[in-house]
Structure formats: C-alpha cells, structure tokens
Amino acid sequence: MSKITVVGAGNVGATCANVLAHADVFNEVVLIDIQGNMAKGKALDTWQQAPIDSYSTRLVGGDDYALTAGSDIVVITAGIPRKPGMSRDDLIATNAKIVVSVTKSILEHSRNPIFIVVSNPLDVMTYACWKASGLSDKRVMGMAGILDTARYRAFLAEELNVSPKDIQAILMGGHGDTMVPLPRYTTVSGIPVTELIKKEKLDAIIERTKFGGGELVNLMGTSAWYAPGAAAAQMALSIIKDEKRIFPCCVRLNGQYKLNDIFLGAPVKLGKKGILQVVKLKLRKGEMELLHKSAEAVKEVAEALDAMKVV
Numbered sequence: 001m002s003k004i005t006v007v008g009a010g011n012v013g014a015t016c017a018n019v020l021a022h023a024d025v026f027n028e029v030v031l032i033d034i035q036g037n038m039a040k041g042k043a044l045d046t047w048q049q050a051p052i053d054s055y056s057t058r059l060v061g062g063d064d065y066a067l068t069a070g071s072d073i074v075v076i077t078a079g080i081p082r083k084p085g086m087s088r089d090d091l092i093a094t095n096a097k098i099v100v101s102v103t104k105s106i107l108e109h110s111r112n113p114i115f116i117v118v119s120n121p122l123d124v125m126t127y128a129c130w131k132a133s134g135l136s137d138k139r140v141m142g143m144a145g146i147l148d149t150a151r152y153r154a155f156l157a158e159e160l161n162v163s164p165k166d167i168q169a170i171l172m173g174g175h176g177d178t179m180v181p182l183p184r185y186t187t188v189s190g191i192p193v194t195e196l197i198k199k200e201k202l203d204a205i206i207e208r209t210k211f212g213g214g215e216l217v218n219l220m221g222t223s224a225w226y227a228p229g230a231a232a233a234q235m236a237l238s239i240i241k242d243e244k245r246i247f248p249c250c251v252r253l254n255g256q257y258k259l260n261d262i263f264l265g266a267p268v269k270l271g272k273k274g275i276l277q278v279v280k281l282k283l284r285k286g287e288m289e290l291l292h293k294s295a296e297a298v299k300e301v302a303e304a305l306d307a308m309k310v311v
Helices: 011-023 036-053 088-107 122-133 145-160 199-210 212-220 226-240 285-308
Strands: 003-007 028-032 058-062 073-076 114-117 140-142 245-254 260-271 274-278
Touching (some): 003 011, 011 028, 011 226, 036 058, 073 226, 088 114, 088 122, 088 285, 114 122, 114 226, 122 140, 122 245, 122 285, 140 274, 145 199, 145 226, 145 245, 199 212, 226 260, 245 274, 260 285
Parallel strands (some): 003 028, 028 058, 073 114, 114 140
Antiparallel strands (some): 140 245, 245 260, 260 274
16 A cells, blocks of 8 residues: 655645656555645546546545554645745745645654655755654755756657657756756757757757746746646656656755765665665766756745744
8 A cells, every 4th residue: 555645735835746647556645735725636636537537546635634644655745835025034934834744744654765855946845844853864855846847858858859768867956046957967869958959049948948937927927836736746656656767856955966964966776765876977067067056045044944943
C-alpha cells in the first residue's frame, strides 16, 4: 500500500493530486486544506473522473489530519501569495507559520515521511519544514528546479520548433531571478543547444525563464498551477517508484559546490529513501560565482526567518 498527502487544495495542490491520480501508482491520495469541504469536493471530483480516465487511485479530502495517517510522501503547497502592501518579511513569517504547523500536524500521524515543499518563498520554506520536522535532510526537499527547467525547455522547444520531449536541461540556485541556468548542460537529443541557437536568442530565453513565474502572474493575475502541480507530482512518482531519476531540486547542501547548511537548487538522484545523492557538476568559475551569488540571496531570506524565531 502506498499513500501520499497533498496539503493545500488550491490550484497547485488540486492539480498535483489530479496528476498523481492519473499516474495510477499510489493506492490513496489525500487532499487536506483548512477549507475542508473544498478539499473534500475536489478529491471527490477527481475520484469521479477515475471511471472516465481509467485509474484506480482512491482520493479523499478534508481538514482532519487523521486522514493522512501512514503517508509515505507529503507535498506541501499551503501558503498565501504575496499581496499588495505586504512586505517580504510578512510573507515569510505567514507562510513559515503555515509550513511549520502543517509539518508538525503531519508528523502526529505519519512516521518518517518524505516531504516535498512547494510553498513560497520556496528555498526558505523547505528549510523551515526541515527544521520543524527533525527529519534527515535526505527526506525534505523543495520543488523548484523541475518547474524552472520545464519553462526553459518549453521556451527552447518553441524557438527551435522541436518537441520539448527531446530537450534536457539543468538549472541551479534559488527559485527566482537569481537562478542559474547552465546552457552547456542543455541538449536537444544529445546535441548541445549552443550548436542550434544563437547566443543572443539563448540569453533572451534564459532571461524569460528567470521571470517565468512573473510572466504568468501578469497574464492571469495569479500564480501558475498546471506546471507546478505536475512538477511536484513528478518528484513524488520518482520517489515512490524508486526510479532514481536525476532532477534539479531544492536540497540542503553540505559542502557540495563549496556551500554549507543551505537549501538551494542542485541536481539530485531521487529514490525510495528520498535524496539518494547530490550530483556534483564541474562548474566553471563564472557558473560557480553565479551559484554563490544566488546562495547569498537565499541565505539573506533564511537569516530573516531565523530572526523571527518561527521555527
């Protein structure tokens, strides 16, 4: 029996639960939200989709954490978006309190689950979850790199007029405008992307990727949900199936890339026990400098969280 809980039944959480159901790998998907009836309703709606789309995964929803008992994996999407007039510190404090509360509530009913954090600001909320959980840093990670690389790959596919299925890429660093795309690790069916696209076009795509989330907010008036929800689901599926796939994820670095005790995006191998390995790329001097610059930005936010003593 395998069981996964998604906390937060908003757009991202509901999409994640729906993608997980369609994968037909978990026996049960639990959708939890402070608005219990909404979570119950979205779970019921997705369960009623099962006969149409041919999957057996059972879905339940509500606001009672007792429903989550025995979860193998927990995806945390709960939190609020930044609102007009709200400072960055207000957002950090509010969402950290939510993430900490969720983490502790889960651990009252499940022993040693794996946490995947999606709440923003992503890197620091992953850190908050890890501190609150007391679990191994191999069992707490954040979803950002898969989403960022998906946007990067989608833009490249559009520009090159090729299938996004054939594009592989890696980004590192924080989730935001300090992320570090690595063009020399970007390929199209094994062909280096630098051989297929002019530098100025590639640079423009990288810039668009950095602000990909903001582009969608400007278009829709709210954050994205289809791609983020699917990205979190992809991580969970790699873990439960012990696929040992390599993805860029937010992970605690302990000496890798000359960085210590910081949650930051890096390529990792995911399997049944969580993070099996942090993959160490041979970064060039300029790439390493960009990564450390990104780390400084994340560290500043983490220190702001520490000063609040929320965890």
